[in-house]
Amino acid sequence: MKMKKWGKAILFLLPVLFLVAAVNWYVDSYAMLRITYDQIGEQMAVHGRNVEGLEESDFNDRNLFLSCMKQQEGPRELIVAGSSRVMNFDHTMFGTDSFYNAGLSEATVYDLLAVTGVLAVEDKLPKTMVIGVDAFLFNKSHDNERWKDLYPYVNYMTVILNGKFDEGNLHPQKNTGKDMGKWLSLDYFRYNVTLLPERKRFQVSYTDAWESEKYLKHYDGSIAYQRELREGDTQTVEELTRQSMEEHVVYRLTDYEEIDYKHWEHFRGVITWLQEQGVEVILYLPPYSPMMYNYIESEENFRIALEVERQVQELAKEQNIALYGSYDPAGCGLEMTDLYDIYHVKTDKMMDTFYLVILPE
DSSP, X not given: OXXXXXXXXXXXXXXXXXXXXXXXXXXXXXXXXXXXXHHHHHHHHTTOOEEESTXXXXXXXXXXXXXXXXXXXXXXXXXXXXXXXXXXXXXXXXXXXXXXXXXXXXXXXXXXXXXXXXXXXXTOOOSEEEEEOOGGGGOGGGOOSGGGGGHHHHHHHHHHHTTOOOGGGSOOOOOOSOOGGGTTOHHHHHHHHHHGGGXXXXXXXXXXXXXOSSOEEOTTSOEEOOHHHHTOOHHHHXXXXXXXXXXXXXXXXXXXXXXXXXXXXXXXXXXXXXXXTTOEEEEEEOOOOHHHHHHHHHOGGGXXXXXXXXXXXXXXXXXXXXXXXXXXXXXXXXXXXXXXXXXXXXXXXXXXXXXXXXXXX
């Protein structure tokens, strides 16, 4: 009798388990079963392929960066780090194939710690590192938790900068490959099944093209925006900018009363440590659009961006670091026609924004 009950239970459970596994494999929203970040990273870092479909798959750019660094052969001469505002710097602009763009969306100062930690752990510290310094980098009111995807590496760098390095912090790791536990994970199933009505799943393809209809992640870490954004009109950008000003919003500059001391010390600490490791550090200030910069200058609540620029300039002098660019668009002749949207400069204008302001001695 007991055997029959067990048999019935198994017969009942098998279809349920099959359904859970099938949905988790098919949707695989976190790229842990059917496809993994290690597989994507291999295509980029080893085979030099560009990746399409990542944005539509809501990919985790921190995991992808880590995977690429794990599989990249040797350190690059030049690394660019920062927020999405540096993402369309590519290797052709700097005249070297030994390049990787480590820009991360919605980056905070903790992401700078994470990127540096990954490079250090994987023995991939570059000869030169360009760090994009957004005005919002020191606004603790607009921190987010996306950096926690690389928490072991943030902790690694924090321990180093605090001078408390010990054996327990020598080998931070994170799995960016398959996670077999996700096959029958009910939590994973519950999330994946919500995506089925939208026909969403993690799905990418590889190409040698440098631009496409969709958002494209290049093998060198840089990006090409989707055609819709590339071919957008200036009138729309101006309308969106006016709307933002009418709503008294400048991205991540609201509730910004002071430059956070802890954030600034993290920033300074990373720079000092990189210099001690023999890395040439270059700071870069991405410009605002003419309309937005004029608004920042006119509004007391947002003038802290000007103070950030002054402090970064002073830091560059103190640390004997080259500083390129300015939040002020006048320095590079930036016009509203040179932007994809409110904050992102068109690719063909990026190097114009990268002009020398402070030359190290």
